[in-house]
Amino acid sequence: MNYQDWEMLATLYSTENITQAAQRLFLSQPTLTSRIKKLEDYYDIQIIMRKRRGVTFTPEGEKLAEHAINMLKEQRKIEEKLHNIGGKVAGTLRVGVSNFFALNKMPKLLRLFKQEYPNVEFQVVSGWSSEMHRLILNNDVHISFIKGDYPWKEQKELLYEENICIASPWDFEWATLPSLPRIDYYTDERMKNLVDIWWYNNYKQSPNINIQVNQVETCKEMVINGLGYAILADLVVRPHPELITKPLYNHLGDPVTRKTWMYYYEDSLKLNIVHAFVSFIRTLDVKKL
8 A cells, every 4th residue: 555545545434435535635436436446456355335324444444444544644753753854844734723713813823824934834624622622632633722621631821711702683681581582503512511501500491592503603693683692702703893792600700701722742842843833822912813
């Protein structure tokens, strides 16, 4: 097997879907299927089996995919060591980013960093904070930008803290909130628990959720268009002064907040590219970007 085979197997193993794997690899589906067949013929094994939706790996295929993943990791380590020689800042920085941070902060950060270090490339994965936590735990990324507190014994730095608030297109009294239409959005479990704890500490009734969307940005647009209120972080709605926003407070009278952190391993600072990026982030007021 060569590098392309490793990459193909690793991608297919993670997606379990030929269409998605082909899209990620910029290949046609017939090309991907043909390359799998050639590997099966070479090793005289069956690598994948079709299922109703997607594919599953045979035991032999799993062994081959695990080997491919390990080989890709070794290749990456070698490339990082080579780029680290001579103190130059070059190579590929792998970053995991929570969804809001990816949309509102990351493009500016990468542009500014690229201006200072033009020989750096980026591999960015975005998703819920829980997913970004898993990526850094598995060493799949150098750095993760994560909202909320997750178990972590390595290095982390607080970037900013923001209030959780009610954002509404109209003024309201707190007592009337359970009867008003609420727009909710899918988020990670920690944010959901934070909001649910506050709600049931203050109200006996369940919220009147009449719209459920996938993204916080879609939720915000629904609020802007007068379809209901939402509970979200204040940075999301700060650019919209026309909305009524009121911060949440817990039973002790303290504001309900959510922190955004940068997670990384101490050992990863030995890589010039990681050391340069962490040092760069420390010079910025990320919240104001």
